[in-house]
Amino acid sequence: xxxxxxxxxxxxxxxxxxxxxxxxxxxxxxxxxxxxxxxxxxxxxxxxxxxxxxxxxxxxxxxxxxxxxxxxxxxxxxxxxxxxxxxxxxxxxxxxxxxxxxxxxxxxxxxxxxxx
Amino acid sequence: xxxxxxxxxxxxxxxxxxxxxxxxxxxxxxxxxxxxxxxxxxxxxxxxxxxxxxxxxxxxxxxxxxxxxxxxxxxxxxxxxxxxxxxxxxxxxxxxxxxxxxxxxxxxxx
Numbered sequence: 001x002x003x004x005x006x007x008x009x010x011x012x013x014x015x016x017x018x019x020x021x022x023x024x025x026x027x028x029x030x031x032x033x034x035x036x037x038x039x040x041x042x043x044x045x046x047x048x049x050x051x052x053x054x055x056x057x058x059x060x061x062x063x064x065x066x067x068x069x070x071x072x073x074x075x076x077x078x079x080x081x082x083x084x085x086x087x088x089x090x091x092x093x094x095x096x097x098x099x100x101x102x103x104x105x106x107x108x109x110x111x112x113x114x115x116x
Numbered sequence: 117x118x119x120x121x122x123x124x125x126x127x128x129x130x131x132x133x134x135x136x137x138x139x140x141x142x143x144x145x146x147x148x149x150x151x152x153x154x155x156x157x158x159x160x161x162x163x164x165x166x167x168x169x170x171x172x173x174x175x176x177x178x179x180x181x182x183x184x185x186x187x188x189x190x191x192x193x194x195x196x197x198x199x200x201x202x203x204x205x206x207x208x209x210x211x212x213x214x215x216x217x218x219x220x221x222x223x224x225x226x
Contacts, residue, residue: 003159033213041218042122042216042217042218042219043160043202043204045215048212048213056213102148102150102206102212103212104162104165105212106161107160107161108159
């Protein structure tokens with residue numbers, strides 16, 4: 001079946017502009033995660049959605065970052081007033097559910113964001 | 117705070133040689149440990165997890181709580197093992213969010 005999809009695959013933006021990154025999880029997966037991979041860094045957790053529960057935003061680096069998940073499916077990560085340090089690959093993952101037991105996370109291909 | 121350390125950025129071995137990718141972690145509770153792999157031009161995917169205690173593609177990893185390590189091993193490396201390997205940790209009650217290491221690139225040469 002179809003895996004996690006992300007769009008766009010590449011995004012180049014000017015410093016100070018806002019960007020939106022989209023994630024379509026696997027159908028039926030209730031848990032959705034956003035991670036970021038900066039050059040030379042490991043993957044860094046950003047935000048987690050589980051069903052209708054309030055999202056876990058503990059990984060968002062600043063208030064310029066926000067995310068929403070509409071209808072329990074598609075998610076959008078928004079970065080306002082982009083800075084050069086926001087340049088990274090943004091990865092989305094979904095799992096059948098989240099919680100205390102770690103279900104396998106399936107990753108999308110990522111969006112490479114470059115802020116000039 | 118939880119942390120995962122992969123000390124080697126690059127590990128180069130000959131085909132048929134043993135492989136050991138190192139991973140150390142710090143976490144105060146009982147973690148779940150994973151190895152993820154990313155082959156060239158492919159997505160990040162789960163290779164194995166410690167609770168499964170299984171061998172995938174000839175790879176095994178044992179959780180050593182005393183040494184806080186979860187090293188990935190394979191007795192005989194194959195060319196197709198060349199990839200980026202990430203060790204990851206999920207803590208108790210952390211809703212499955214993963215803390216990743218910085219990754220080790222395994223290069224298997226003839």
